[in-house]
Amino acid sequence: MSTAQAVSHFAISCEVNGTTVDRVVAVRQLLADFIREDLGLTGTHLGCEHGVCGACTVVLDGEAVRSCLALAVQADGRSITTIEGLSGDGLTSMQQAFRRAHALQCGFCTPGFIATLSVADPSDYHDEAGVRQLISGNLCRCTGYENIVAAVCEEWGIERS
Amino acid sequence: MKPPLFLYLRPDSLEEALAAMHEHGDEARPLAGGQSLVPMLNFRLARPEVLVDLSRVEELVGTSCPGPSAISFGAMTPQRAAERLEKVRSTCPLVSMMLPFVGHVQNRARGTIGGSIAHADPAAELPALCLALGGTVVARNAEGERRLRADGFFGGPFTTALMPDELLTSVELPGVRREDVAFAEIARRQGDFAMAGVVAVRETAQTAVRLVAFGVGGTPVRLPRAEKILEGQELTPACIAEAASAAAGEVDPIEDLHADGRTRRALVDALVRRVLGELGSEGAR
Amino acid sequence: MPDWGDLVPRLFGARVERREDAALLTGQGRYVADIRLPGMLEATFVRSHVAHAELRRVDFSSALKAPGVVAAFAAADLTGVREFPDYISWQREVRQFPLQRDRVRYVGAPVAVVVASNRYEAEDAAELVEVDYAELPAVLSIEEALAPGAPRLFEEWPDNKVMDLPEHDPEVDRILASSPTVSGRYRMQRQAPCPMETRGVVAELVHGRLTVWSSQQSPHILRTTLATVLGIPESTIRVVTPDIGGGFGGKTHQYPEEVVVAWLAMRLRRPVRWIEDRAEHLVSAVQARDEMIVLEGSYAPDGSITALRAEVICDVGSGEIAMPGTCTSLVSAACLTAAWKIPHYATSVTCVVTNKTPSGAYRGFGAPEAVLAIERFISRVALTAGVDPIEARRKMILDPEDLPYMQPSGNRIDSGSHRAAFERAIELGQAALARRRQETAGDRVRLGLGYCQYVEPTVPSYFGTTGYWTAYDSSSISIHPDGGVRVSCGVAAIGQGTETTIAAVTADALQVPIEEVTVVVGDTDSCAYGLGSWGSRSAVVFTGSILRAAEIVRQKASKIAASLLEAAEPDVVMEEGRFHVRGSSTPAVGWADVATAACVRTIDLPDGVEPGLDASATYEPPNLDHRPDAEGRMNGAATWANGSHSGVVAVDLDTGGVRILDYIVVHDCGRVINPTIVEGQVHGAVAQGIAGALYEQIVHDSGGQPQTASFMDYLLPSATEVPRLVVEHFESPAPETPLGIKGVGEAGTIGPGAVIANAVSDALSELGVDITETPITNRSLLRAIAAAGASRRGASPEEPSGGDAAA
Ligand code: FES
């Protein structure tokens, strides 16, 4: 749908965790707020609302993106997967690796890390430095990253340097 | 930290987009990948009346090779998509080298090639890349198209030669071989805007090097004095050192929270030596 | 001291998997921002955008017309609300009202609150609130605050000193006057705790009872404070701290927003939510450090320090925060001598107020500042004495036979592995350095080795911080008829795995499978009074109280079991959670049988045994002084952890860049409940210390405008800035705490500033760079390198401090 008239609200239709969602949204509403407040999917967190911390990372059409830097209206016609959708029934093997390695403490950052990792192709990463680079867009204040790096390296069979 | 009120337009074609820009003029703000604009909205530092969302303008997405040794990016091509393309790596490896330094992977998934260049952050990689390669920026408004050379496109911090109703539609970059390009930057953290960065591009004749520094002034800047020293010269350590100190002398560095002028000069000096050293050793191979 | 007695612990010391993780990994955590109540409104605060001003008028007329707005209030509208109590008698009284009344003293100070149907509309309206400020000159540093004739923040005070405790030790004076001395001035910058979850409050009033959900480290203390400030009975308030996305000290305070949001819920009779955004957080949540330490010491020819005089001067911002930020400077003073045998030591402590965000608690709480200062000072002394800096340290470090060691400040170092941990860290550090030297580095890169040693007061008294609360905590255990166990504690869970460790200790104490244990924390309606989680105290105080409560429950259960087994009580033993008659083949009874008798079939209870199977107990940490003695000496902590760190850095002479190549922690927090969790605490704390050494700094411009109110400018390190962390444990049991455990939460933060400053100074020793400040940035280091070069040439008196603290 195209609009010649500039609007303040917009009817969107998108797929969220495999389910079609139709809503009217205020055009200024952030995607993160739509996910959290309108859809009640509170596993997506807001740590900065200006695109630095990565706590709000979701998967949008197969890419990890910051949901605080997208508008809800931009999700129209797109497919979104949040941490709730990534998790399915049990823990994915990356989530299990996190658990084994004690890669989370308060857990506030964790859904963002999991979302980023969920779409990364392990074959692109050959060493610890590459893994650190990959997750450098997700801040964690609790773990010092040590065990997050350990979990990812273990899961992807990367020997730590 | 929530965006202020604005109105929203989502054109489906370039024509509609240009019409919208024409109609709303100064009040309109094109929204590309949003990785710079949306934070500014969230801080309420940007207050456009109308946001023109370009994300559905298919004509603006895509990468093509207009000539055997050139590459053209539609303005709305996501940085992450460009980063992944083998065609980009083989035709214009400097792009593939510099893109990973643009923000973080999540930013590049939405951030676009054209958006970054049009935003013209003085510390951003893509404007510097465009300038160093001597690229061409293609702009359009309802009246027609303009082709603008990168030299002269960046007028100041966040300021370009684009007119208010104009959209950047594509960027054309000449392909330069891997051994003829080098790039380095120093930022406080991975993914931050650089305190200083330097790009070097050896021109085909092998006798001249285009040097561009970014993060040090209001725009990415050529380093003509350093380039002059290098002209027709072998990249010997002595020549490199001379060019580096000329470069450090000719930049007019800004001072901010993260670095003062003296630091930026020192960084430019070190970075010029680093990139020229790399170029020298590549050339010798 | 409570101990296992005859019990055989199975989980204590084991790497028990965290029970928190399954929910947190799948987005099922429940943080304050996730709470949505029917009819809930959202609040936003109007904050001062000037650093210092008289507040003339707040005008809501346009704001109230904005779409979605329900109400807006300023200080004068807060009927029934009182000032925050200030209990501290040894400092000047700071009068603080939840919204600023007639003056604002920092950018970010809350001036008004606007309530609307959602946060977007609340922010729209907040922009329309007109505030009339009459600006006053701002005071922004220690130097400015202490300058003669400086503008005063509080008119009723004669100066800007909120606390001023002079030192007087004629013996120190005498030694310093008669010996060669060295002096130094050390500075650590202002930082912010910055948990990934900002603060947030939701409040509602139902049936006359107020429920307040808050991202808080001390739910009961908040409840008491709310009762005092709102002027309502404490029993009408319930405080809940749901999942907390990190605290690090910053959430131990009782904040104006907590009071105001609670008041709004009472006033508007609707649930109200306020979620702090990051820009607010970086100007209105407490900040920390920002301290200068001036040292003067005499020394022996072997480089050991014979007497030390310290002046600790801390910039506590505006000081307007409940639980004031002054105590950290006392901890700095107490931690300066670390595990060094310095026979004579005197210190003065001064806290000044400035027009910056109030300071408060942040992981490390005064110790990182002290250890940076003393480590750099010892190296300077060694250099002056012509002694190898490691050798100088070896002369002074505590040995096992010195313990318990009474420091001149009154600290009683109860136990530890001070020399052994130090030697191990040095050994690992030197090996790492040797390895790095093998790798080619480039002729403009210099490698350096740094190290440090510290003691950490754990399980401290809260009296020094609050002037009111002390140190104890509580736990309650109930056994349900099915044999399941519910344990509740006064400590809070702030993301450290507290539920898991509580469950493990409880399971061991009752000999039940850990899955049978349900843990309740962070709810004042369900938990007996406790002081929360701070000061590296939780593990010790919950363990102490759980062991005591469990013992009561076990004793009662034995009685009941004896009756069920028709045996004499002394013949009944508990093994693996079953009660049976010693040496008999009679079938055993389990917790379910006992609890069923106690709670349901009370007809089965023996005579004289009352129904129910539960117990509450408190635990008061031992050896604590809550107040100094007549000589000003006190031991403010129940037990002292220790550690040594070392690290190798590469310094680029051309760019001033510092790269940490190796980082090693040798850590001793006594007996360890769960090594995995302890290591995690150390990792996170070290990363925060590294952040302070190289990256994070709160900066204000000359007018007092914060320059670092975003994550673009306040630089939390990411995975590419934090190196691999190697952690080794020593276990010196605390002689007087339950099971010999000590606290661990903060220790890791103490070392990195000193280690990296030492390492960079070592790398640049040929140039004579002597780092005295953090953060160490490209700018500060290039400046220090230039200054060192100049002073070598005799050209400039500029001191090559190498830090950016005063930038
Ligand atoms: S909340 Fe989106 S990046 Fe921080």
Ligand code: FES
């Ligand atoms: S686990 Fe707390 S922020 Fe990462």
